[in-house]
Amino acid sequence: MTDTYILTDIKNRIWKENFNLSPENENWSVNKFVLNGGQASGMDIIEINNGTLSFSILPTRGMGIWRGNYKGNTLGWDSPVHGPVNPSHINLDSENGIGWLAGFDELIVRCGLANNGAPGVDVIHHADGKTHETVLPLHGKIANIPAHFVSVEIEESHPQKISIIGEVDEAMLFMPHLRLRTRIETVVGSNSIKIIDEVVNCGTSETEIELLYHCNFGSPFLEKGSELVAPVCEVAPRDEIAVSGAENYFLCDESAVGFEEKVYFYDLAADEKENTVVMLKNKSADKAVALRFNKTELPWFTFWKNTAAVEDGYVVGLEPGTDFPNNRSFERECGRVKKVLPGGSYKINLEMEIFDDAAIVTRIENEISEIQKNNVPKTHLNPITKFSKL
Numbered sequence: 001m002t003d004t005y006i007l008t009d010i011k012n013r014i015w016k017e018n019f020n021l022s023p024e025n026e027n028w029s030v031n032k033f034v035l036n037g038g039q040a041s042g043m044d045i046i047e048i049n050n051g052t053l054s055f056s057i058l059p060t061r062g063m064g065i066w067r068g069n070y071k072g073n074t075l076g077w078d079s080p081v082h083g084p085v086n087p088s089h090i091n092l093d094s095e096n097g098i099g100w101l102a103g104f105d106e107l108i109v110r111c112g113l114a115n116n117g118a119p120g121v122d123v124i125h126h127a128d129g130k131t132h133e134t135v136l137p138l139h140g141k142i143a144n145i146p147a148h149f150v151s152v153e154i155e156e157s158h159p160q161k162i163s164i165i166g167e168v169d170e171a172m173l174f175m176p177h178l179r180l181r182t183r184i185e186t187v188v189g190s191n192s193i194k195i196i197d198e199v200v201n202c203g204t205s206e207t208e209i210e211l212l213y214h215c216n217f218g219s220p221f222l223e224k225g226s227e228l229v230a231p232v233c234e235v236a237p238r239d240e241i242a243v244s245g246a247e248n249y250f251l252c253d254e255s256a257v258g259f260e261e262k263v264y265f266y267d268l269a270a271d272e273k274e275n276t277v278v279m280l281k282n283k284s285a286d287k288a289v290a291l292r293f294n295k296t297e298l299p300w301f302t303f304w305k306n307t308a309a310v311e312d313g314y315v316v317g318l319e320p321g322t323d324f325p326n327n328r329s330f331e332r333e334c335g336r337v338k339k340v341l342p343g344g345s346y347k348i349n350l351e352m353e354i355f356d357d358a359a360i361v362t363r364i365e366n367e368i369s370e371i372q373k374n375n376v377p378k379t380h381l382n383p384i385t386k387f388s389k390l
Contacts, residue, residue, distance in 0.1 A: 001156040007032055008044070008059065008150040021152065027051035028188045030152055030162060039085045046150070048162055050186045053354065055107070055193060058084050059147040063166040063182050065108040070191060070354040073287060077218030077315040079105030087144035092137035100138045108352070111139035112211035113170045113178045113199055117325030122332075136328055140210070141170050142180060159188040169202075177202040178209065178340075191355065197348045201340040208337050210328060212302070212321030213350055217280055217289055222316055224254035225283030228303055229364075231269035231276060231371035236380035236387050238263035238324075246381045252307060252316060259308040265324050265387040266301040269375040270294075276371060278318055279364050286358040292351040293320050300324050300336065320350065330389040 007016045022029035028051045035043040045066070046057040055068035055075065066084055068075030085103035092099045097119025115122070119138045125131050147166040155161040163185045171177040183196040201207045228250045237246045242262040249264045270276040274295045281288035302325055304317035319325070323336040331337050340346050355361050383390055 003154045003156070005152040006150075007046070007152065008147060010148040019152070021154070026188075028160070028162065030154075030164075035084070038082075039089045040083065042086050042088070043084050044146075044150075045084070046152075046164055048164065048186060050162060050188045050190060052189050053186060053191055053193070055186075057164050057166075057184060058106070059150045059166055060084070060086060061103070061106070062110060062143040062145050062168050063147055063150075063164075063180070063184070064106045064110060064143055065184070065193070066106050068107055068193075071356055073220055073354065073356060075217070075289070075354065076107040077105070077216050077222075077313065078310060079313050079315070080311070081105040087146065090144050092141065092144065093135070097135065098138045100140075100143070103144060106143075106214075107216060108195070109143045109214045109216075110180070110197075110211060111143065111214055111321075111325065113140060113142045113180060113209050114176060114207075115140045115328045116210045116212045116321065116323070117331065118327045120327040120329070122327065122329045139212075139214070139325070142168060145170060159190075161185055161187050171202070176205070176207040178207065192351055192353045195348075195350045195352075197350075198345045199340065199348075200345040201342055204342045206342065207340050208328075208332070209340055209346055210321070210323050210331065210337060211346075211348065212319050212323070212325055213298070214304075215291060215318045215320075215352065216315050217318070218315050220287055221280050221282055221289050222252055222307075222314065223283055224252065226252040226280060226316075227283075228252075228278065228280055228316075228318070229368050230266065230278040230301070230303075231368050231375065232266060232377035232379070233269045233375050234267040234378040234380070236265055236384045237382065238265055238388050239383055243382055249303070249379075252305060255307055255310050255314040257309045257312075259306070261308075262305045263325075264303045264305075266303065267299075268295065268301050269371050269377075271371055277364065277368060278320075279361075279368065280316065280318060281361055281365075284358075285361050285365075286356065288355045288361045288364065289318075290353045290355070290364055291318055291320060292353070294349065297346075297348045298322060298350070322346075324387060326389060334386060
């Protein structure tokens with residue numbers, strides 16, 4: 001049996017300003033409210049607490065996940081942006097196309113749907129032979145579009161499952177019409193969040209999509225000596241800045257004033273079903289976060305290291321994606337831009353797990369080693385042409 005509660009349905013003129021579900025004699029809850037004040041005014045927030053793990057979803061910001069906490073361990077990071085920021089305050093084209101950064105402070109934010117990665121000009125080739133230029137902003141639009149439909153589902157299983165369902169449209173007249181359908185799930189008492197996404201082409205022409213999950217972590221998972229553990233087929237620095245330190249691409253540094261971001265592109269190894277897992281563990285290996293996904297859905301992975309001063313944003317990003325976050329024109333040349341037929345869709349499953357036990361962290365490391373054992377990693381100390389535009 002599943003109980004359903006509709007919070008937003010623009011088509012049917014439904015919107016609930018406040019919603020609370022906290023059954024007696026249960027240790028889980030779902031709470032929805034609206035923020036007022038500053039750039040957060042008008043932001044819908046849904047807080048989910050499964051009794052062990054809590055996190056906040058932002059329907060106003062494309063159904064991103066803002067903050068979380070697991071047994072006292074903070075999930076997320078301290079951004080110079082004090083959000084959440086209502087998209088009405090964001091100009092994606094500002095600062096030469098990097099206006100997206102003015103709202104960036106989430107734990108998990110989607111980059112897409114039509115594009116992600118570096119801003120710049122892209123040339124579109126139409127079926128009739130015509131071309132036109134378009135200027136793409138950093139990381140696309142989806143994170144700054146409010147959901148037009150949001151609901152809560154409680155599955156009366158044992159243990160119970162809490163799901164938040166949302167729909168967000170990225171559309172424009174004479175342009176592609178893409179719809180994100182998302183289901184964000186957690187089981188009562190569990191240590192994980194599952195994201196089940198479907199990008200639907202609602203238009204009548206084949207349409208390109210790009211989608212990257214920017215999963216961002218600070219303390220206590222990030223510190224000097226923290227390490228990214230991943231099964232690697234091939235890895236390379238994105239650019240010359242990342243060359244410095246490429247020999248220790250998997251290690252994290254302490255915060256440092258003036259640090260320039262470093263990015264590393266990965267082709268990960270996977271098991272026989274194309275499932276893979278990556279993990280960020282702290283120095284003592286008793287706290288970690290892991291991401292699980294399938295390479296047929298998310299074939300590429302990016303590790304973003306921004307170990308700058310805490311005041312400037314001390315954070316690393318684990319970023320599985322359909323592509324690398326280069327400009328779309330280059331990704332198209334490399335064959336990494338996906339296409340969706342009219343009425344068709346592209347489906348993605350992503351799971352985040354959190355651990356605070358050294359024995360479990362070791363178990364996940366062993367799982368990754370098992371995937372790695374049949375793959376000799378190829379480590380490049382300089383950018384390579386198939387990953388980066390040189």
